[in-house]
Amino acid sequence: MIEARHLYKEFKTPAIKGGRFSGVRTLFSREYRVKEAVRDISFQVLPGEFVGYIGPNGAGKSTTIKMLTGILHPTSGEVRIRGLNPHRERRKTVQQLGVVFGQRSQLWWDLPVKDSYDILAHMYRVPAELKKQRLERFAELLNLPEFWDTPVRKLSLGQRMRADLAAAMLHDPDLLFLDEPTIGLDVHAKQGIREFLRQLNKEYGKTILLTTHDMDDIEQLCSRVMVINHGALSYDGTVAELRERIGLPAVITVTYRGGCQIPVLEQPGLVYRIVSAEGEILRIEADLRATGVMELIKELGTWGEIADLSIEGPDFEEVVRRFSE
Amino acid sequence: MNSLQTWMHMYLLLIRTTVRSRMQYKFNFVIGSFLAAFIQISEFLMVAIVLARFGGIRGWSIHEVGYLVAVMTLSKTLYRTIADEVHHLEKYLVSGDFDQLLTRPLPVLLALMPQSFRIMIGEVMQGGFILWWSLAGMLQAGTIGWPTVWWTPFIILTGAIILFSIGLATATIGFWTTRISELQTFTEDAARSAAQYPLAIYPKWLASFLLYAIPVGFVNYLPSLYLVKGELGAWVLAVTTAMALICLAAALRFWQFGITKYQSTGS
Amino acid sequence: MLYFTLASKAYARNLQYRGAHLIHNLASAMFGFIYASIWIGVGDHASLGTYGIQGMVSYISFTQAALWVTSFISNGLGIPQSVRTGHISLDLMRPVHLFSHLMAREWGQIAYQFIYKSIPIYLIYVFVFSLQLPMQWTTYCLTALSLAGASYLAICMNYLIGISALWTTESSWLYWGNHALINLLSGFFIPLEWLPGGLEKLSWISPYPYLLYVPTSMYLERGNIAWLGGTLIWCVLMTAVCLLATRVARRKVEVQGG
Numbered sequence: 001m002i003e004a005r006h007l008y009k010e011f012k013t014p015a016i017k018g019g020r021f022s023g024v025r026t027l028f029s030r031e032y033r034v035k036e037a038v039r040d041i042s043f044q045v046l047p048g049e050f051v052g053y054i055g056p057n058g059a060g061k062s063t064t065i066k067m068l069t070g071i072l073h074p075t076s077g078e079v080r081i082r083g084l085n086p087h088r089e090r091r092k093t094v095q096q097l098g099v100v101f102g103q104r105s106q107l108w109w110d111l112p113v114k115d116s117y118d119i120l121a122h123m124y125r126v127p128a129e130l131k132k133q134r135l136e137r138f139a140e141l142l143n144l145p146e147f148w149d150t151p152v153r154k155l156s157l158g159q160r161m162r163a164d165l166a167a168a169m170l171h172d173p174d175l176l177f178l179d180e181p182t183i184g185l186d187v188h189a190k191q192g193i194r195e196f197l198r199q200l201n202k203e204y205g206k207t208i209l210l211t212t213h214d215m216d217d218i219e220q221l222c223s224r225v226m227v228i229n230h231g232a233l234s235y236d237g238t239v240a241e242l243r244e245r246i247g248l249p250a251v252i253t254v255t256y257r258g259g260c261q262i263p264v265l266e267q268p269g270l271v272y273r274i275v276s277a278e279g280e281i282l283r284i285e286a287d288l289r290a291t292g293v294m295e296l297i298k299e300l301g302t303w304g305e306i307a308d309l310s311i312e313g314p315d316f317e318e319v320v321r322r323f324s325e
Numbered sequence: 326m327n328s329l330q331t332w333m334h335m336y337l338l339l340i341r342t343t344v345r346s347r348m349q350y351k352f353n354f355v356i357g358s359f360l361a362a363f364i365q366i367s368e369f370l371m372v373a374i375v376l377a378r379f380g381g382i383r384g385w386s387i388h389e390v391g392y393l394v395a396v397m398t399l400s401k402t403l404y405r406t407i408a409d410e411v412h413h414l415e416k417y418l419v420s421g422d423f424d425q426l427l428t429r430p431l432p433v434l435l436a437l438m439p440q441s442f443r444i445m446i447g448e449v450m451q452g453g454f455i456l457w458w459s460l461a462g463m464l465q466a467g468t469i470g471w472p473t474v475w476w477t478p479f480i481i482l483t484g485a486i487i488l489f490s491i492g493l494a495t496a497t498i499g500f501w502t503t504r505i506s507e508l509q510t511f512t513e514d515a516a517r518s519a520a521q522y523p524l525a526i527y528p529k530w531l532a533s534f535l536l537y538a539i540p541v542g543f544v545n546y547l548p549s550l551y552l553v554k555g556e557l558g559a560w561v562l563a564v565t566t567a568m569a570l571i572c573l574a575a576a577l578r579f580w581q582f583g584i585t586k587y588q589s590t591g592s
Numbered sequence: 593m594l595y596f597t598l599a600s601k602a603y604a605r606n607l608q609y610r611g612a613h614l615i616h617n618l619a620s621a622m623f624g625f626i627y628a629s630i631w632i633g634v635g636d637h638a639s640l641g642t643y644g645i646q647g648m649v650s651y652i653s654f655t656q657a658a659l660w661v662t663s664f665i666s667n668g669l670g671i672p673q674s675v676r677t678g679h680i681s682l683d684l685m686r687p688v689h690l691f692s693h694l695m696a697r698e699w700g701q702i703a704y705q706f707i708y709k710s711i712p713i714y715l716i717y718v719f720v721f722s723l724q725l726p727m728q729w730t731t732y733c734l735t736a737l738s739l740a741g742a743s744y745l746a747i748c749m750n751y752l753i754g755i756s757a758l759w760t761t762e763s764s765w766l767y768w769g770n771h772a773l774i775n776l777l778s779g780f781f782i783p784l785e786w787l788p789g790g791l792e793k794l795s796w797i798s799p800y801p802y803l804l805y806v807p808t809s810m811y812l813e814r815g816n817i818a819w820l821g822g823t824l825i826w827c828v829l830m831t832a833v834c835l836l837a838t839r840v841a842r843r844k845v846e847v848q849g850g
Contacts, residue, residue: 063589066589070427108339111342123331125331368772371782380637507615507616525633
């Protein structure tokens with residue numbers, strides 16, 4: 001579906017000079033500062049995959065997406081989208097892509113939402129009958145009719161994102177690129193978007209690649225995650241494996257009926273750290289790969305009468321942050 | 326050709342929907358149009374008062390100057406109605422919205438133009454009024470015949486193509502500099518304003534500049550030398566047409582080249 | 593000191609784009625060149641009264657340079673924008689009066705435009721048209737006074753246009769309407785004495801002549817000192833209207849909560 005081979009991208013910016021008449025001197029200067037935004041990235045995405053592409057700001061996420069979608073040309077290396085080169089055959093390639101940039105809309109600002117769809121349908125040569133069918137389907141999934149006749153500029157952020165998703169799917173592409181689709185949305189709106197994406201992937205077999213800062217997006221949607229840092233891929237695999245690799249501790253919260261007695265000496269073979277102990281509630285961190293869950297719970301049971309116990313996986317935000325350092 | 330047809334369909338649809346959504350505020354629309362016409366006319370009025378008082382300029386009567394102004398206005402209106410977004414390319418480059426245009430299955434220019442459609446009724450009224458007034462004046466004075474009237478729409482069209490080409494070439498420079506509005510003031514606004522008056526009033530170097538460097542003189546002045554003043558010969562119309570096509574081809578080539586220099590905004 | 597800080601911030605903000613401003617100045621100078629050429633063309637076969645061709649060229653040169661401090665100032669002082677974003681209610685509730693706050697900022701803008709637009713543009717004309725500079729220092733004083741008054745008036749007018757954005761979404765019409773009236777009534781292109789009778793009378797009962805015609809006449813030493821009284825009266829009048837408008841605006845914002 002997607003094939004990226006040894007992608008490099010450099011940006012040249014004229015070196016800004018300081019001092020007197022700096023503006024004029026910069027204008028005529030031939031000096032450039034070269035910034036390597038992406039360094040030797042290679043990967044393959046197979047049909048039906050749902051890939052999360054994450055990394056800190058400025059790591060090269062957007063640059064990669066822009067190269068995959070034909071917006072930027074790689075300095076070297078090659079991209080294939082379903083066998084096509086998005087650089088040389090841009091129009092043919094993008095006809096088969098859906099692209100959504102969370103920060104900006106592809107709809108016509110002053111026109112009612114449904115008029116934008118009419119124009120897009122012409123642009124992508126979607127026959128009227130198919131357009132109607134698809135819109136009916138999206139209308140239900142994304143609850144479009146509530147703002148059908150509203151000009152785009154008057155939509156809320158969540159509504160706009162729903163409208164944009166439908167727009168990106170109007171020509172029924174098999175491959176969807178989403179750059180921060182949940183940015184700035186409230187929890188409820190995020191859930192709606194995720195539900196829609198999940199259906200696209202599971203029921204319609206769409207291949208999706210998304211970038212995000214929201215780790216819930218990754219955890220709830222992605223079968224695979226790629227981490228980029230300083231322009232290079234630092235991880236490519238499953239979400240669970242990533243977590244495993246970093247070995248961040250899980251957090252265990254225990255509620256004791258009538259409080260608990262924390263032993264002074266640690267049991268040999270058990271590695272944990274007490275985060276907090278307030279009244280009946282105790283929170284400890286433990287690396288569950290090193291310490292078996294059952295042994296740990298058994299041990300905790302000796303400290304008091306357990307009323308409730310929950311285990312949370314490592315915080316994903318934390319995972320990526322540590323990975324990126 | 327097929328893709329051009331699809332594009333025309335799309336553009337017509339955009340026009341229909343824009344007009345429909347604008348018509349929801351009829352009152353604002355009507356008042357706005359009249360006001361725009363009045364404002365535009367105030368500038369011509371300012372010069373017309375002087376010409377009326379002092380009797381023409383360098384052998385051009387007030388009606389003849391009016392004709393130059395009207396053709397320029399209508400050519401500009403035609404260009405900006407269809408391709409206003411070319412003039413506003415800076416906005417796309419600064420905000421990064423240009424990226425989105427590159428994800429369209431169309432040549433980028435054809436994806437850019439239908440991003441918005443501008444209704445310029447005010448300018449049409451102003452240009453139309455001055456054109457009617459100056460043609461009527463010249464017909465009455467017997468200095469022109471009806472053929473001039475028939476040829477006018479044609480030179481408005483070639484003029485629009487020339488102005489579009491100038492606008493496109495200027496916008497293309499934005500791929501290197503990002504900021505282009507100041508340059509546009511120069512190549513579009515100042516040059517166009519200058520060519521609203523007979524180029525004969527300017528020093529030689531400026532007149533040549535407005536004919537060959539920024540060819541606004543071909544929009545109205547050169548064709549008018551033949552159509553209004555009866556000078557030169559009918560070949561002027563052929564030259565004007567050729568100039569329009571050459572400008573268009575050159576500007577499109579330059580645009581194609583400029584796009585390859587596009588660097589999307591960072592990160 | 594606050595007002596000075598506001599003004600100097602506005603001034604400094606403009607210093608970033610020098611290359612672009614160079615091009616813009618050339619383009620701006622071009623407009624004056626066009627108008628001067630029209631007068632030269634007209635003067636070719638008709639007498640230009642007491643001005644003469646050189647006089648009219650001087651006239652146009654000065655108005656074109658003065659425009660940048662008396663006409664081309666921020667649209668509505670930026671108020672329409674802050675109305676759209678809702679920022680206006682914050683601005684109105686500040687301990688600083690909105691009028692003086694915006695006025696200070698605009699003076700910074702005007703100072704910038706005076707130094708980087710008016711002066712270079714005028715210098716271009718001095719060389720291109722071989723203009724004579726006035727010899728008497730009193731001329732410079734009177735010109736400075738009338739220009740300062742004109743800038744003040746322009747700020748007031750744009751303040752009122754801006755404030756109107758609280759009531760109408762189409763305040764840009766007023767801005768453009770104002771421009772059309774400047775074109776016709778301020779002596780922008782035609783000295784007022786050559787306007788058709790009715791228009792000339794109309795212009796003198798409006799504030800427009802004080803924007804361009806009066807400063808230009810002062811500079812060309814054809815003015816009447818009494819006109820400065822007119823400038824003063826309009827400034828006082830406009831200030832009163834602006835303060836009144838602010839009060840009404842504040843009440844409106846308080847009632848509607850922005």
